[in-house]
Amino acid sequence: MSSGTTATAPIPSRPVTDIEKIKLRLRxxxxxxxxxxxxxxxxxxxxxxTFHTPHRPDVVVYPVSxxxxxxxxxxxxxxxxxxxxxxVGTSLEGHVIPLHGGISLDLSRLDxxxxxxxxxLTATVQAGVxxxxxxxxxxxxxxxxxxxxxxxxxxxxxxxxxAAGTTTVRYGKMRANVLALEAVLADGxxxxxxxxxxxxxxxxxxxxxxxxxxxxxxxxxxxTVRLHxxxxxxxxxxxxxxxxxxxxxxxxxxxxxxAGVxxxxLMDAWIVTAVxxxxxxxxxxxxCLLVESxxxxxxxxxxxxxxxxxxxxxxxxxxxxELDPEARALLWKARHDVAHAxxxxxxxxxxxxxxxxxxxxxxxGAARFARAEIDRLGLNAGIVGHAGDGNLHIxxxxxxxxxxxxxxxxxxxxxxxxxxxxxxxxxxxxxLGKIGALEQEHGDLIPLMQAIKASFxxxxxxxxxxxxxxxxxxxx
Numbered sequence: 272m273s274s275g276t277t278a279t280a281p282i283p284s285r286p287v288t289d290i291e292k293i294k295l296r297l298r299x300x301x302x303x304x305x306x307x308x309x310x311x312x313x314x315x316x317x318x319x320x321t322f323h324t325p326h327r328p329d330v331v332v333y334p335v336s337x338x339x340x341x342x343x344x345x346x347x348x349x350x351x352x353x354x355x356x357x358x359v360g361t362s363l364e365g366h367v368i369p370l371h372g373g374i375s376l377d378l379s380r381l382d383x384x385x386x387x388x389x390x391x392l393t394a395t396v397q398a399g400v401x402x403x404x405x406x407x408x409x410x411x412x413x414x415x416x417x418x419x420x421x422x423x424x425x426x427x428x429x430x431x432x433x434a435a436g437t438t439t440v441r442y443g444k445m446r447a448n449v450l451a452l453e454a455v456l457a458d459g460x461x462x463x464x465x466x467x468x469x470x471x472x473x474x475x476x477x478x479x480x481x482x483x484x485x486x487x488x489x490x491x492x493x494x495t496v497r498l499h500x501x502x503x504x505x506x507x508x509x510x511x512x513x514x515x516x517x518x519x520x521x522x523x524x525x526x527x528x529x530a531g532v533x534x535x536x537l538m539d540a541w542i543v544t545a546v547x548x549x550x551x552x553x554x555x556x557x558x559c560l561l562v563e564s565x566x567x568x569x570x571x572x573x574x575x576x577x578x579x580x581x582x583x584x585x586x587x588x589x590x591x592x593e594l595d596p597e598a599r600a601l602l603w604k605a606r607h608d609v610a611h612a613x614x615x616x617x618x619x620x621x622x623x624x625x626x627x628x629x630x631x632x633x634x635x636g637a638a639r640f641a642r643a644e645i646d647r648l649g650l651n652a653g654i655v656g657h658a659g660d661g662n663l664h665i666x667x668x669x670x671x672x673x674x675x676x677x678x679x680x681x682x683x684x685x686x687x688x689x690x691x692x693x694x695x696x697x698x699x700x701x702x703l704g705k706i707g708a709l710e711q712e713h714g715d716l717i718p719l720m721q722a723i724k725a726s727f728x729x730x731x732x733x734x735x736x737x738x739x740x741x742x743x744x745x746x747x
Contacts, residue, residue, distance in 0.1 A: 290329045293350050300342050305333040316375035322621035323365040328375035335380045337492040345459030355734050356486040358428030363624050364702025366485050370736035384408050395495040398427025414498040417442040421607040427491045433483030435698035440659030441533040446482045453493035457728040486734040488727040502565035507593040510560045510582050517585045518558050519635035522658035524581040530574045534563040535659030542653035549612035550605040617668035625681045627688035628662045628697025640687050648676045662697035701738045
């Protein structure tokens with residue numbers, strides 16, 4: 272199986288006495304209020320926002336400092352109890368589901384902004400600080416944190432999953448925007464990687480390794496990120512097309528021509544219809560590109576002139592300038608509300624969103640293939656994507672009877688993306704949902720990845736069941 276609901280090893284039983292002992296010791300160390308095993312806490316930390324089957328932890332721990340995280344991991348290592356980091360639970364591939372029970376380590380109370388240095392264009396925050404909280408604080412200095420996955424995720428969670436989003440075409444993913452980390456290893460040791468300097472060539476890039484490791488190598492507790500100046504001007508375009516191929520070719524052409532756009536987003540007709548119903552907008556219900564350029568007035572004008580020329584050459588039906596800040600904000604809110612819109616369109620179903628990423632020259636073919644497969648399988652799904660970097664997302668709403676069909680769709684999309692020289696995921700990550708797809712894409716590298724995992728986490732307690740296929744030596 273290359274993707275979809277990847278089978279996992281049977282969850283082994285664990286002596287009840289170990290669980291009770293570690294609960295007692297955790298309460299002695301952190302206090303009764305921050306070590307909880309009531310139904311509401313266990314249920315809240317059992318699942319994510321998607322179709323993945325929930326699984327309760329044995330206990331939820333709410334540390335408020337790196338030292339407390341260190342104490343928790345030291346105890347977990349002593350008892351060989353699994354630890355699954357948790358931010359706000361917005362990941363999409365089951366990253367935060369504690370498959371083997373144990374401790375759900377909720378980092379939301381590590382929520383301090385430790386430093387904003389406008390002169391260095393950096394900020395240092397604890398892992399539980401959310402994206403919008405940092406954005407507001409940076410804005411007071413005329414700065415912004417540009418990585419925008421849509422959800423108000425925690426900075427620690429965004430680092431752990433190497434999050435991206437609508438602005439990646441201009442600013443890159445989290446890995447490009449993280450300068451340094453503080454993290455706690457599986458045995459409780461605290462390490463610091465990187466620095467506040469703009470670049471480094473000092474040894475192996477452990478910062479880059481931990482960014483995107485999905486909580487399987489260490490628990491990130493502090494992040495130093497790059498900030499950028501808030502642009503002088505921002506203008507958005509909404510461009511309608513007759514078909515998805517024309518929109519994708521336009522996106523590829525815009526990037527190839529060197530337009531420095533900040534956002535370049537794709538929505539198909541199915542998605543636009545759902546968005547209109549949910550957001551109260553009245554956008555033409557067909558394929559469209561949403562484009563934004565930011566910078567000085569002259570730069571924005573030049574960028575958008577180039578975008579329009581490419582779009583018209585590809586047969587654009589209509590081009591609307593969103594000059595009013597409120598109209599532009601509504602446009603991007605509607606784009607970010609896609610998941611809510613599709614859920615509202617099919618109440619009683621579960622969200623299943625998957626992504627692949629292909630070279631820009633392959634984007635039109637990949638989108639055409641995806642739409643054909645959705646229609647063939649009869650699924651309720653639409654295509655939305657970060658067209659500027661070749662990242663296609665399929666937003667599905669499924670019920671229990673459609674899980675196997677959605678598995679088939681994901682499998683076929685991965686096969687197609689890999690055949691085009693792409694990857695099984697551009698930004699959602701592997702989690703538990705795409706372990707088979709990772710093996711398909713990088714099977715020759717899996718032993719090397721497992722060796723790295725064993726070096727960081729010899730007892731296999733950090734987020735077990737995620738990213739890599741389990742080895743006999745590392746099943747908790």
